[in-house]
Amino acid sequence: MLMINETHDINLTSWVSFANSDSDFPIQNLPFAIFKRKGQEEALRGGVAIGNQVLDLAAVAKMNLFSGSAQTALEAASQSTLNTLMNLGVEANSALRLALSKALRTDSPLQNILTPTLIAQDEIEFGMPCQIGDYTDFYTSIYHATAIGKLFRPDNPLLPNYKWIPIGYHGRSSTIGISGQTFHRPVGQTKAPDATEPSFGPCKRLDYELEMGLFVGKSTQMGELINIENAEKHLFGVCIFNDWSARDIQAWEYQPLGPFLAKSFASTISPWIVTMEALAPYRSNFTRPETDPQPLPHLSSEQNTQNGGLDINLSCFIQTQAMLENKQQMAQLSKSNFKYSYWTPAQLITHHASNGCAMRSGDLLGSGTQSGPTYEEAGSLLELSKGGKIPIDLPNGEKRTFLEDGDTIIMRASCSKEGAVRIGFGEVVATVLPAKV
């Protein structure tokens, strides 16, 4: 687990002045993205957010300002995906972070030479941060699992394996897109409970899921197990993740092999990846009720219990077509926190590799819907509308049980803690278009 160091110092400020004004991207954050200038024919390359600017890492790499592993990492980060950077592992990434932190600090001697490599964030567009070889979605919120389970099995909402094993399944990587993604309402086969036969048509119960996405860092080979003590060395960083779901398609298709087309039509990630090192000050402890089973030894460590969780505030908003047309503010749907997760990031990757499964740099692990213990912390409309039975009221008088065409979902995340600067993840935004048929 990465420790708090000088790059997290609350007293650090940047010569990029916007970074010092409660921005999502103070000098203590330094998240990575892949970008290019909007509308320009130029190569995608890595960038680091600082205030309202992006530091163009390809431009910086050419200057040969750094040395050793920091320069190696910088050159990796100037490629069109971050996979190579991710695979360098925590030491090189940490060296790059320290070098970037020093370079961007107030009174850095590099200010003049680096100023031309800054680009305003509102002048860029993002690319996918990496090639996602495999995408896995977990189910780590016990509150979400219980709420969903109640809809299907009121007397027995939580299955016997839930508290023993991080439940997960493989998802589709070909339709993962970056914030700004739009997609057509999926069409599929569904069967109403009272119908004798299924029918084929547009999804009627379209939903979002408020999740975090974890990117794999250093790869493992097939057959190589990950010890929980070293697990976070194989995690690069975290984004916000919206795992769109078609509830009616899922209900008909998912037995016995799990969700398939109910999920594979679209999934949206935020463009900025906040590194595990940047998150060092915002760890949370991970204790379970004494009546719950404790994790088996291979999923347990002292450090995991002390600090395995991540204290990341999440919030979810909707902007309907009507709100957009009437220039009304988006409406908050819920707020939650990643610390409610029943399994830690270290446990997820340790479990994932425990059968010898190869983990590749850039693989994405979704946390599963991060619902919290109260109704206001529900991470999906399925929960907020009590299984689609009770519509929720929006401030402009509209109601929603599930999503309508033209709805935009906005998710945000940030970390705050006494003695640390607030850092943010930016946001993930995506819009539902009408079905094509």
Place this chain on the structure above:
Amino acid sequence: MLMINETHDINLTSWVSFANSDSDFPIQNLPFAIFKRKGQEEALRGGVAIGNQVLDLAAVAKMNLFSGSAQTALEAASQSTLNTLMNLGVEANSALRLALSKALRTDSPLQNILTPTLIAQDEIEFGMPCQIGDYTDFYTSIYHATAIGKLFRPDNPLLPNYKWIPIGYHGRSSTIGISGQTFHRPVGQTKAPDATEPSFGPCKRLDYELEMGLFVGKSTQMGELINIENAEKHLFGVCIFNDWSARDIQAWEYQPLGPFLAKSFASTISPWIVTMEALAPYRSNFTRPETDPQPLPHLSSEQNTQNGGLDINLSCFIQTQAMLENKQQMAQLSKSNFKYSYWTPAQLITHHASNGCAMRSGDLLGSGTQSGPTYEEAGSLLELSKGGKIPIDLPNGEKRTFLEDGDTIIMRASCSKEGAVRIGFGEVVATVLPAKV
């Protein structure tokens, strides 16, 4: 659907004489693989099998013998993966097939110039034929689904959705390997029915699954649907596929989101991809019992009913450590046929894209275990041993309920039909190593 043409002519012979002697690879076959010379430091590139030889497509491409789309496809096939070739689509691939067929025929004027580009198959090693972006596994054998269902639900083996929708789930692409793959017995969490708590240790119920693998050809974009009439334009070809399964891990983990670590430790494909065009003579009709529901309109076409299936004979063998040591022949476990599939390849890809899911060249669709209607056609040990209850006898006196360390599984496939030459797929071979812990 591709039609029978001059490349399938039963009277064609090749100047590569071995191809004319009931080889898996007569001139009517011409399957693709990625290869290089064994132990040589040289680039992986595409090859086509002819008899006991490989035609080195990179070497042929440099000669500029072909023109138009055949030459374009040949150059694509000389890359280190076949993804570009696959994405060219059926017209270009068909042009290349015709050009290769003409070039390899008896009395071809190209014989002298092409002879140096042949390499003996026993002098090569294979690479992965393509980058597999996403891997999906279906469940198309109703006999397998019923047999497995009976183990869990004796009174209600087949779930209500089975005859309406091709059941499938996403699998793990990072551990798909080529024939010759070895892997350590997976370790995982399991819970014996009479145990109060789960435990972590080596899998006790390791199994193979006899499957076919379908490779996606021309890509589709997100939101682009595939009409069943055009569906096979998006399929490049077929391999043999062994989807290794850890039954005890699966039983504990799979509810409610499906198989995960029970499958992701290893999957093995045969190196040669037989193209959909090569399979044109071996189509089978696809009719269901009149009492079964007929497919919904988007999964139905006249042509699909007439010829949607593929008549491919499958066989599965075991070679135990003892057989190897005592120089005994491998033992046949079962035989089956892909024509038993309840869903056709066209239905699988049409269904897969029906929600707007992007299909990428090189994506792999597993057929699911291809068990046939009789016991002798069971495609897994789980079925052959009646759920692990009745060991099967091997000819050398050994018994198996599930796989033991050192066991090698060999799968073969071939097509025979009156009026057509027999073509084969070669084989897929892989060996279980002891668990690492």
